[in-house]
Structure formats: structure tokens, C-alpha cells
Amino acid sequence: MATPPPPKRLHGRSLLDLEDDLIPEILLRLPPHDPGCLVRCSAVCKPWRRLLTDHAFLRRYRKFHGVPPMLGVLFDLDLDLPCNCFAARFVRTTSFRPRALDHGGCYVRDARHGRVLFSSATNEKNEYDLYVWNPITGERWEMLRPLPLPVSVLSYAAWNVTVLCAAAVREGGGDCDHLDCHGGPFLVTFVGTDDDGVTCGRVYSSETAAWSDAAYAEHPDDLADMDTRPCALVGNRVYCLAAGSMTIVEYDLDRRKLAFIDPPSAYEGHGVLMPAMGGGGLGFAGVRGSCLYLWSREAGPDTTPAWTQSRALELNTLPGPRRHLRQDRCWRLQD
Structure with a gap:
């Protein structure tokens, strides 16, 4: 039997002959936009596999590269079939491929901290109203919307939901950098307004599998509909828009209280x-x-917060043909 060739050597040395402290520094610089690199390198040998699956190394890897890469884009898709089917589709922007690209009968409502939140497009085929999906592991959690609620609040446009890491309930967002929290506990916030202008806020915890008690506040403009575009998370507060009036609803997750903020007075429109x-x-x-x-x-x-215009960008100076500017609903998914 022929003797196998010796390992390839670089300048007289094999990659496996490198000093132990040099290998982590090399693997630390693997491109984060191609998750397959980590998998292929973990198959080189057992020491590399132990290193690449070590939680300390992975935390250092995420910290070294900073903002996680965008793995893909999620959007709502009308299949235009006689059965009036809907689906939420995942479009890859990297080599990462989740187990499921399409989620039938669902709308995308939010994506944050490595998780995606769907709502059921129809309750005829879906037992639950809300779904939280971890695209990395394929795990899925189901939940019902908080009840009892007025019938008017159950319509699609009368409420908004957000998924986030549970550390956000602590002052200032806690000590979580959200680079490795997609496997930990999460929260789902619910904000809806009824026809009488009363806004309700509740929080679902994955640790208790239950909704919190409701917080109520009377909406200043008596408008029922909420804007269904993604909410903003700043520290331990969630902000969402009320459609039409453009009033901003603030939900403090620490104190579980609602407040209303006027948008910039100099701006009109979406x-x-x-x-x-x-x-x-x-x-x-x-x-x-x-x-x-x-x-x-x-x-x-x-000490009273006020709006300040920070920048104004003329988009006509961008290269390429002039196009009509739109504000579509889409969600980026970052690991």
C-alpha cells in the first residue's frame, strides 16, 4: 500500500505545526459573511473543532467582527392563488440556508436579536396567532394574542408586536450585546388601540410562557389603527407609530407604562x-x-426631550436613474 503524502507545508512548516496561540488568531479572522467557513474548518481536526465550538471563542469571534452580517431578507408574499394563500419568504444574502425558506399562512411582523416574529394570516388553518422562529436552529414557539381584547383590536392593522432579547427589560437594555442571545429567553411586546382610543400594552415572556398584566393609556387622537411597520427598540423602551396621526407610542418595558410622543413638527407624511x-x-x-x-x-x-434635525441627504445626487422613492416593509435578519 502506498504511503500517503505528507501534509502540505508552507515555508517548510505544516499548518498543523503552528503554535497553539497562532491558530485561534487565524481562525478569528475567518469571514463572518460565510458561515460555512467555520463548519469546514471545524472538520480539519478535533482540536480545531473544539476551538470553533467553544463558547468563549465564539463570543470573541462576534466581538472581533462587530456588527453581525446580514444573513438574508424576509418579506411578505401573496401567492396569487385561488385559495388566497400568503407566505413569508426568506431570501438569502449569504451562504447560510435555514431549514425553511417559506412560511405559509404567515405575515412577518418583526425580526430582531436573531429571531423572527410572524403573525397568522388566517386562523382557519393555524391554531396559534403568533410564531417566533429561530432561523439558526429551526426552533419555533407558538403563542396566542393576549385576551380578552375588544373585537376591534383583533384586526390586523389595530396592533403591533415586537420580539426582543429578554435583557431589554433591564435598565438601559441590560448587559447583553445581542451578539449571542438568540438561544436565550425572549420577550414579545403587544401594543394595540381600540375604537375608543384606549391603547393597551402587554408583554409575553418565553420563561413563563404567559402574557403580563395589561397597561392602558388613552390615545390622544382617538385613532384605532397602529402602523404595522417595524418598531424601534431604544434601551428598555419600544416605540411604534399610530397610523394617520403619526403619534409615537412609547412602551416602557421596565415600568410597564405607556406614553405618547409627537413626531417632529416640521415633518409631514410617513x-x-x-x-x-x-x-x-x-x-x-x-x-x-x-x-x-x-x-x-x-x-x-x-431636560425636556426635543426633536433636532441631524441630517438632510439629497438623494438625487446618487448615481443611476432617478426612481420613485418608496418605504416598503422588509426585515433584515442578522445572526
Whole structure:
């Protein structure tokens, strides 16, 4: 039997002959946008596998690369069939492929901290109203919307939901950097407004598998519908928009209280909520004409928070043909 060739050597040395402290530094620099690299390297030998599956190394890997790569995009798909079917579709942007790309009978409602939140498009075929999905492991949790609720709040546009890491209930978002919390406990927040202008907020905990007691507040504009676009999480507070009036609903997860905030007075039309850039407060973005305007809500001289326009970006200067600007609903999925 022929003797197998010796391992390939680089400058007279094999990769397996490297110093033990050099191997982690090399593997630490594997590209995060291709998760398959980690899998292939873990098959080289048992020491590499032990290293690449070690929680300490994985935490260091995530910290070294910073913001996780975007694994894909989720959007709602109308299949345009006689049965009026709906599906939420996952479109890959990396080599990562979850076990399921399509989720029939569901709408995407939120995606954050490595999890995706769906709502049932119809209760005729689905026993549960809400689903939380972990695309990395394929795990799925089902839950019903909080009851009792007025019939008007059960319509699709009268409520909004958010999924987030359970550490967000602690002051300032806790000590979690959200780089490795998709396997831990999570929360689902529910905010809805009835026809009488009363807004209700509740929180579901995966640890207790139950909804919290309701917090109520009277909506200042007596509008029932909530904007179903993604909410913003800033510290331990969730912010969502009320459709039509553009009033911002604030839900404090620590104190379990609701409050209402006026949008920037200088802006009219649709907007998007987000964490403020470089700050830590609430941000607001909107398109008017061909210009993108950004605001941040900061404390003024009298400690009362106020909106300040931070930037105005002229989009007509971007290369390529001019296109009509739209604000569609889509969700990015980051590991």
C-alpha cells in the first residue's frame, strides 16, 4: 500500500505545526459573511473543532467582527392563488440556508436579536396567532394574542408586536450585546388601540410562557389603527407609530407604562422610527421629495426631550436613474 503524502507545508512548516496561540488568531479572522467557513474548518481536526465550538471563542469571534452580517431578507408574499394563500419568504444574502425558506399562512411582523416574529394570516388553518422562529436552529414557539381584547383590536392593522432579547427589560437594555442571545429567553411586546382610543400594552415572556398584566393609556387622537411597520427598540423602551396621526407610542418595558410622543413638527407624511445615530436616543427618518431627513430626540436645556434635525441627504445626487422613492416593509435578519 502506498504511503500517503505528507501534509502540505508552507515555508517548510505544516499548518498543523503552528503554535497553539497562532491558530485561534487565524481562525478569528475567518469571514463572518460565510458561515460555512467555520463548519469546514471545524472538520480539519478535533482540536480545531473544539476551538470553533467553544463558547468563549465564539463570543470573541462576534466581538472581533462587530456588527453581525446580514444573513438574508424576509418579506411578505401573496401567492396569487385561488385559495388566497400568503407566505413569508426568506431570501438569502449569504451562504447560510435555514431549514425553511417559506412560511405559509404567515405575515412577518418583526425580526430582531436573531429571531423572527410572524403573525397568522388566517386562523382557519393555524391554531396559534403568533410564531417566533429561530432561523439558526429551526426552533419555533407558538403563542396566542393576549385576551380578552375588544373585537376591534383583533384586526390586523389595530396592533403591533415586537420580539426582543429578554435583557431589554433591564435598565438601559441590560448587559447583553445581542451578539449571542438568540438561544436565550425572549420577550414579545403587544401594543394595540381600540375604537375608543384606549391603547393597551402587554408583554409575553418565553420563561413563563404567559402574557403580563395589561397597561392602558388613552390615545390622544382617538385613532384605532397602529402602523404595522417595524418598531424601534431604544434601551428598555419600544416605540411604534399610530397610523394617520403619526403619534409615537412609547412602551416602557421596565415600568410597564405607556406614553405618547409627537413626531417632529416640521415633518409631514410617513416616517420610520429607529435608534438615533451616535446617540442612544430615539431617531426618526422620512423622505420628502427627493431628500431624506433624519431627526434625533434629545434632552434640551430644561431636560425636556426635543426633536433636532441631524441630517438632510439629497438623494438625487446618487448615481443611476432617478426612481420613485418608496418605504416598503422588509426585515433584515442578522445572526
